[in-house]
Amino acid sequence: MSIILHPTYFANIAHFTAIANTNEVVFEAHDNFLKQTYRNRSYIYGANGKLALNIPVIYTQKNRQKYKDVKIFNEEKWQSAHWKSLLSAYKTSPFFEYYEDDIKPLFEKKAEYIFDFNMNCFEIICECLQFEVNTSFSEAYHKDIENVSDLRQLVHAKKEPDYTFESYTQVFDEKHGFIPNLSILDLLFNEGPNALNYLENQTLSL
Template structure:
């Protein structure tokens, strides 16, 4: 297995992201690419009372000519409060909400200038709660292709395409607060709030072995 996974910064990434990075010792965040809209870079999906909810972070300058590391969060919109309220509504009654909620709430209150900083901090929190010890670094130079020791996942884990097309993640069901039918590949926060210490076991079992 590769020691390093190269991937774009994602906002509270889906379970699939952690399956892909499970056996790597380092997650290398691509900071030097051009930003792409309608991706996990600024959105995640959680399970609300009546439907799957997309949470999208508004950005100021998210056009294709801006580097990922330069994309700024639009704090003129009250997105952080809205996102946190949605998370509270979705997971307030989840078994591990009271244990994990403070970690995320504090991060929403920080008002990071750049999207990449917010995403990296959220990723670090998720890795900590999963008890996954991995270094998280950023690229300094953009390389179109990378050496074979690095697993290049840039652009692969996308909400535009069903996860079944990628053969990274194979759903293992767990009890979710809302809904009769299991919703696969939601944000890792769904798994953490519902399964707590068992979340890493679910991620491990969800890794497609084929």
Template sequence: MSIPVLLSANYLPPVSYFHAISQHADSILLDQHEHFPKQTYRSRTHIATANGILDLMIPIQHGRKEHVAMKEVKISYDHDWQRLHWASIQTAYRSSAYFEYYEDEFAPFYERQFEYLFDFNREQLELMLRLLKIQREIQCTDRYVKNYEGLDFRTSIHPKKTSVYTNPKVYYQVFEEKTGFQPNVSIIDLLFNQGPQSKMYL
């Protein structure tokens, strides 16, 4: 049995995240004990819109502690970010080939209030793996591991770093003629545009 690939629990992760999963491991190990780092995919995602890339960020509650374990990070509902995120996703993908096919699966994440970011991200991951028909067991760390013996993508899959995803192929995007192809955006972009063919792309 192969060693699980070590990943952070990310919000609607980029395509490269699922490339790492589909190509490199039979199971997933999510780090729930890492210190929550700012400006990463753990609380933000990128979607392709008519005006280019749009960042969607989940607000979190800020306590006095500078270092908070990922499993303890709480989502803030001081403003209605769920409605704004879902409206943005609908606007971006309503005309895509498969949005209507999948929208009822994603809508509950923007109606139900999760207390913890880790739980929100993990449940979304379970959904996306099911829709992509990628069968992987998901485990969670029981402690923080600095030096991992297997493949560790916690820091390499990052908004400000070059994608670890090297697939040169493009796929149809709704606004490609206007904005050009936008690589490595959220997996929902691939899923809503390619549907059942998404797994083959990965």
């Protein structure tokens, strides 16, 4: 069955587990933007534990905005800061250098819209995973959807279930233990070509 998801910033393991185990992904393209979601947030494993990377956006709660119309606030040097955080977190991981040249350009070229930037991230990750999936975009917003598995709730960063994903070796796990459901980047840099096999063998419990 097809699934429907929100494009998110370097989507987490839950998102990619769902994506790796379906035939088609429909991306929600007509929802309103909400703060405190994975639309502009991603979590990585830093030296001090779980670290949030937030993309600043030009958005006000007073005027409802479509997600696809929200612009990135590029006055803040967020790309440079995020790349430095990734370097600090993963430069000693087994596969960082292997994928560095694919990922780094996303932090060098300015992006105008958060939706478009997230789609670029998704496409690059699929290339790194050597994974092909059929994708499409919703044509209108519908609260209830038939014939598609609705996983749009995965976008909420504050309302997560306790996922029981299989552990894998992480750079700082001797300090803080295994941290589940981080950004796909954590899995990619630590597991490399085995990342897709890992995703295909996980079960998404909601």
